[in-house]
Amino acid sequence: MSDYNFAYLDEQTKRMIRRAILKGVAVPGYQVPFASREMPMPYGWGTGGVQVSAACLTPEDVFKVIDQGADDTTNAVSIRKFFEKTAQVSVTEHTKDATVIQTRHRIPEVRLTEDQILVYQVPIPEPLRFLEPRETETRKMHALEDYGLMHVKLYEDIARHGEIATAYAYPVKVEDRYVMDPSPIPKFDNPKLESAALQLFGAGREQRIYAVPPYTKVVSLDFDDYPFDPSKADYPCALCGATESYLDEVIVDDSGGRMFVCSDTDFCAGRQEAAA
Amino acid sequence: MTKNQNIPERPPLLEVHDLTKNYGARTGCADVSFNLFPGEVMGIVGESGSGKSTLLNCLAGQLEADSGAVMFDTRADGPRDTRLMSEAERRMLGRTDWAFVHQNPRDGLRMRISAGGNVGERLMAVGARHYGDIRSAAEDWLTRVEIATDRMDDRPAAFSGGMQQRLQIARNLVTGPRLVFMDEPTGGLDVSVQARLLDLLRGLVRRMGLSAIIVTHDLAVVRLLADRLMVMKDGRVVETGLTDQVLDDPQHAYTQLLVASVLQV
Numbered sequence: 036m037s038d039y040n041f042a043y044l045d046e047q048t049k050r051m052i053r054r055a056i057l058k059g060v061a062v063p064g065y066q067v068p069f070a071s072r073e074m075p076m077p078y079g080w081g082t083g084g085v086q087v088s089a090a091c092l093t094p095e096d097v098f099k100v101i102d103q104g105a106d107d108t109t110n111a112v113s114i115r116k117f118f119e120k121t122a123q124v125s126v127t128e129h130t131k132d133a134t135v136i137q138t139r140h141r142i143p144e145v146r147l148t149e150d151q152i153l154v155y156q157v158p159i160p161e162p163l164r165f166l167e168p169r170e171t172e173t174r175k176m177h178a179l180e181d182y183g184l185m186h187v188k189l190y191e192d193i194a195r196h197g198e199i200a201t202a203y204a205y206p207v208k209v210e211d212r213y214v215m216d217p218s219p220i221p222k223f224d225n226p227k228l229e230s231a232a233l234q235l236f237g238a239g240r241e242q243r244i245y246a247v248p249p250y251t252k253v254v255s256l257d258f259d260d261y262p263f264d265p266s267k268a269d270y271p272c273a274l275c276g277a278t279e280s281y282l283d284e285v286i287v288d289d290s291g292g293r294m295f296v297c298s299d300t301d302f303c304a305g306r307q308e309a310a311a
Numbered sequence: 312m313t314k315n316q317n318i319p320e321r322p323p324l325l326e327v328h329d330l331t332k333n334y335g336a337r338t339g340c341a342d343v344s345f346n347l348f349p350g351e352v353m354g355i356v357g358e359s360g361s362g363k364s365t366l367l368n369c370l371a372g373q374l375e376a377d378s379g380a381v382m383f384d385t386r387a388d389g390p391r392d393t394r395l396m397s398e399a400e401r402r403m404l405g406r407t408d409w410a411f412v413h414q415n416p417r418d419g420l421r422m423r424i425s426a427g428g429n430v431g432e433r434l435m436a437v438g439a440r441h442y443g444d445i446r447s448a449a450e451d452w453l454t455r456v457e458i459a460t461d462r463m464d465d466r467p468a469a470f471s472g473g474m475q476q477r478l479q480i481a482r483n484l485v486t487g488p489r490l491v492f493m494d495e496p497t498g499g500l501d502v503s504v505q506a507r508l509l510d511l512l513r514g515l516v517r518r519m520g521l522s523a524i525i526v527t528h529d530l531a532v533v534r535l536l537a538d539r540l541m542v543m544k545d546g547r548v549v550e551t552g553l554t555d556q557v558l559d560d561p562q563h564a565y566t567q568l569l570v571a572s573v574l575q576v
């Protein structure tokens with residue numbers, strides 16, 4: 036595939052994306068507009084994340100892709116293959132070995148390090164969107180730190196469900212300044228947003244990039260009398276016995292049998308190997 | 312201009328100098344100056360197109376005036392020209408010391424948020440973070456505007472026009488503002504609903520000692536609520552004075568016409 040530039044995008048485009056990333060790093064949680072390019076995959080398949088990954092990858096990088104915690108879904112496999120072909124980088128399923136990890140909807144269970152970059156695929160970057168459809172207005176609200184509405188959303192949750200029912204894309208405040216949508220990760224993952232790794236968020240269709248630099252303060256919004264609760268299942272993983280991981284429900288037979296297993300497949304496999 | 316003997320010695324809450332706003336070649340409002348003292352209710356009347364809403368929106372910072380000054384007596388720094396404030400400062404005023412009641416409740420309410428959420432929004436905007444406290448404050452205010460608290464979790468879309476307007480008032484007054492702007496607060500409501508709303512507004516204004524500027528077509532509204540009156544025509548103030556004086560003994564020919572036309576109805 037030598038007819039592609041390294042990592043598919045031309046150098047000009049990658050420079051433009053890197054500038055947006057640097058701006059995002061300089062202003063944590065702030066959504067930086069960028070000129071999203073057509074990618075050889077439809078929107079909704081991680082075009083934003085792919086462009087950010089393309090701008091970050093170097094030939095020495097080891098690349099991993101996860102989709103809802105798993106390395107082996109169609110989406111994860113095709114993105115991994117895409118960069119194997121266009122950037123000839125080595126790939127891995129092991130979180131520990133990866134230097135760049137592109138993810139959809141999860142943060143790996145293993146604590147990430149300063150040598151790693153986590154790239155999120157983001158469908159809707161604007162946390163205020165559901166409350167205020169006008170882009171001009173949401174931009175002004177961010178600029179003026181006018182975030183009362185965010186708590187109105189949580190208030191409505193409690194009024195209707197008796198608790199904050201938001202389970203995914205749970206809004207956070209970054210470095211005491213910008214309110215940010217962490218993408219549709221489960222709120223279970225929110226505490227891991229405070230990380231040693233650089234975290235980059237790419238929204239292709241919405242043309243936004245934002246970032247959480249290493250060791251940035253990230254606080255999940257809540258009320259004093261309804262504090263944020265990352266919540267987890269009350270049982271261990273059926274495969275590895277882990278009690279501290281995020282579990283997926285899996286249907287195991289035709290008669291409604293089900294079990295709960297780690298959503299992070301690499302984490303689970305590693306624990307099973309260690310136990311064997 | 313009638314000299315008002317009742318002007319208190321306190322500094323004005325709002326001091327307006329030569330406020331002018333044009334829409335291209337057309338006059339919105341021109342050279343408007345007046346003072347509003349704490350606890351005072353000012354009515355603005357005039358025919359359609361006379362510039363009432365333009366003036367009110369310029370005063371409340373919702374519309375940018377072309378020239379003039381709007382000095383507001385801020386809690387922290389005393390009188391400041393709101394036209395020279397940053398947008399962030401103006402917005403902060405807009406959710407603390409100022410309130411704006413729109414004619415159409417849809418412009419002043421969030422229709423997809425529950426009544427309680429609508430009332431609580433201003434509290435949360437200024438940092439309230441205790442759900443239970445926010446809820447009690449909302450409950451208290453719904454009661455004060457005569458909305459049954461069992462409607463607290465309903466959306467305003469399910470409310471009658473009069474209820475929506477009362478909800479809008481509760482939502483605005485919950486942070487204890489010092490100055491309330493109202494544009495035709497009783498417009499679009501039928502007569503019996505208007506009467507109830509007026510009664511409620513009068514009670515709130517008197518009890519809370521609110522300062523307010525009320526724009527209306529309806530001389531009955533100002534008769535009931537306003538201490539003083541400004542009469543506008545073609546964007547200019549043609550007469551001001553104590554409400555009863557202006558209505559009972561209008562000096563300007565236009566005001567005479569306005570009062571007479573109402574009496575004929």
Ligand SMILES: Nc1ncnc2c1ncn2[C@@H]1O[C@H](COP(=O)(O)OP(=O)(O)OP(=O)(O)O)[C@@H](O)[C@H]1O
Pocket residue numbers: 334337338339340357358359360361362363364365366528
């Ligand atoms: N956005 C605008 N663009 C152009 N002209 C405007 C605009 N808004 C108001 N005007 C004009 O400015 C003048 C004053 O209008 P304004 O809406 O302030 O009057 P009003 O006294 O509030 O009238 P009403 O009683 O009908 O609400 C009118 O001539 C009006 O046509």
Ligand SMILES: [Mg+2]
Pocket residue numbers: 363364365494
């Ligand atoms: Mg008007």
